[in-house]
Amino acid sequence: MNLLLLYTLFAHDARNFITAQILTKNPTCFMIGFYYQRERNVVRMMVTIGVYVRRGQRFMRRWAANPRIHALLQGGGYLLAGFFGSAASLGHYLQPVALGLICAQTGWASVLTACGSCLGYLLFWRSNGAVGVVWAALGLSAALLLQEKRIRQEAPLLMPAIATLIVSVTGLLFQYYGMNGPPVPFYILQVAMAAGTTGVFCYAMERRDPVVNWLVYGLAVLCLAQVAPVPYLSFGYIAAGALAVVGAFPAAALAGLALDLAQVTPTPMTAVLSLAYMVRLIPGRRSLMKYIAPAFLYFVVMGICGTWDLTPAPGLLIGSVGALLLPKQTALPNRRSEMGPAQVHLELAASVLRQMENMILDTQENPIDEQALIARAAERACGSCPCRKNCREQPAQLSPSILHRPLGNGSDLLGGCRKSGRLLMELRRSQEQLRAIRADRDRQGEYRTAVGQQYHFLSDYLQDLSDELAQHRAPPRAVFQPEVASCSVGKTRDNGDRCLWFAGIACRYYILLCDGMGTGPEASRSAGQVSTMLRRLLSSGYPAAYALRSINSLCALQGQAGAVTLDLAELRLDTGKVTIYKWGAAPSYVISHGEIIKIGTATPPPGLSVTDGRETVERLSLRRGETLVLLSDGAGGEESLRRVWMDTESTSGELADEILRSSQAVSTDDATVAVVRLHAGAAPV
DSSP states (O other), X not given: OHHHHHHHHHHSXXXXXXXXXHHHTOHHHHHHHHHHHHHHHHHHHHHHHHHHHXXXXXXXXXXXXXXXXXXXXXXXXXXXXXXXXXTOEETTXXXXXXXXXHHHOOTHHHHHHHHHXXXXXXXXHGGGGHHHHHHHHHHXXXXXXSTTOHHXXXXXXXXXXXXXXXXXXXXXXXXXXXXXXXXXXXXXXXXXXXXXXXXXXXXXXXXXXXXXXXXXHHHHHHHHTTOOXXXXXXXXXXXXXXXXXXXXXXXXXXXXXXXXXXXXXXXXXXXXXXXXXXXXXXXXXXXXXXXXXXXXXXXXXXXXXXXXXXXXHHHHHHHHHHGGGSOOOOOOOOXXXXXXXXXXXXXXXXXXXXXXXXXXXXXXXXXXXXXXXHHHHHHHHHTTOTTTTTOOOOGGGOOGGGGGSOOTTSTTSOTTOSOHHHHHHHHHXXXXXXXXXXXXXXXXXXXXXXXXHHHHHHHHHHHHHHHHHHHXXXXXXXXXXXXXXXXXXXXXXXXXXXXXXXXXXXXXXXXXXXXXXXXXXXXXXXXXXXXXXXXXXXXXXXOHHHHHHHHHHHHHHTTOTTSEEEXXXXXXXXXXXXXXXXXXXXXXXXXXXXXXXXXXOOOOOXXXXXXXXXXXXXXXEOTTSOEEEEEOGGGOTHHHHHTSOOOTTSOHHHHHHHHHHHHTTTOOSOEEEEEEEEEESSOXX
């Protein structure tokens, strides 16, 4: 009977077992059934918890991949950066750190930073924060006015100079009207801080460099040192404690220096944080020691200095213990380590190329001798004139301005000339020569500009390679797999469209659609040459913007203006973001939940000018299953997409084939359709 009950226990559910043990009234079986039922309930509860955990994880992944959430968090970060930046203080006088943040941003980023800084100035400084509000307003105006200007890119010191001008002029006005202006030494310090912080933030926005990161960390601690929700908990101490545990030595030392300059405690914090970093270098240390070192060493230094201030201790302890959740960034940029020779060579080559660029662009042309052209015209006109001996006028003394205006019937010529028709003809010939000389010089100027651009691009590329070697950063990990399909049909045997997709470096993936203008062998040859060259540039790691402008210069110098159009999509397989570069190409489209969204507009093709032409840039995301469609001029545009049934289950190849077949009813040109999707959870192919 017991064996029968045990079989019932393991072969059936607990209800059948309890029925059996009640019928037999066996105490042993009753206890076994009781414990089995309890374990079964525990297992059910654990399974239920696991289900909810997995659901929560899926929800968090979808939430983290939502571009709107990213935009919201990024906007909140800009607001907080401006808010905390307004709290910076030296000698109990406000400093223009928030102004540097505003001037370094563009667009909505600068607007949100300015709003946060205005709120912070009014909250932290009350009536004394009026000058800070003026700084924020003027800095926002400058950032918005210059955000699309090329001079901002060509003159990296422009925004620091503008910030310096804003602080200096407002300081003088506040001093003149007696509106609580700072003393002269602190006024000079404010001007210097405006230039320095703006320069640091502008450089940090362009490229990541360890030295600039240390300076940014120090400025962040300087701002947070004045923010204390409760008396014994300052955000500056928390940040300083974390940097002492996970940051590099310069970052820890600069954080301590920022606390000393903020004058929030009489204890020398530079010594405390420097010693806390040194604890990590002790051999055979325990792992717990470094996490309590900042707070412990603060008490030691405080006792040595004979001061008594317990305010920093809680913040240092919370920051150092909280550093357990932060990634370690203790590696110094060893520019002379095993990669030292390569870095030195790259930096030297970059500096030489930049010098060559400056030499080419600074070449001064000799002025055109317009008076010599007039003298030559007078010599040809008067050399065989029978009246030259009795002529009282001197045509060679005419003003050069006569070559810059229409001559008409010769009414502007000398009144005493008896053979004005001959002189008029020669002057018109001189005008043609002047126009030819100017056209030739303009062409030479384009050549110099194109060569200078290539030197500039190569210099920046080599400098970026050197910086990457110095940082020793782990390569990004791809979390998306691209799915690309292309369908193309030509009006003749030689198709003038080229569609390529290939992998770049650092989780970059490219889809290139190059459309040769027109049809036939000439369009096919132009598209093939340009697409091959662009693929080689991008595959070697050349930045997309530089590669496209190099192609533009090449087309302009070869006299092939408008020979091709370029449509390039750069996919980041680690983030799912896409950057679309267009130069003369037709608009692209994003299909999201059945809705068709137009991306980009028609622009002039490359090769028209070395300096004036530029690609358009659009940024989007394919992380939530969106579909990107690239079309050539002959593919029909949005009308072709509207005629296609958008089936979410169809593959990229099927969708591309449907769009191409829909466009053939009205197309008179080579037609190509490329469909791009991203799938999560796989390595790139």
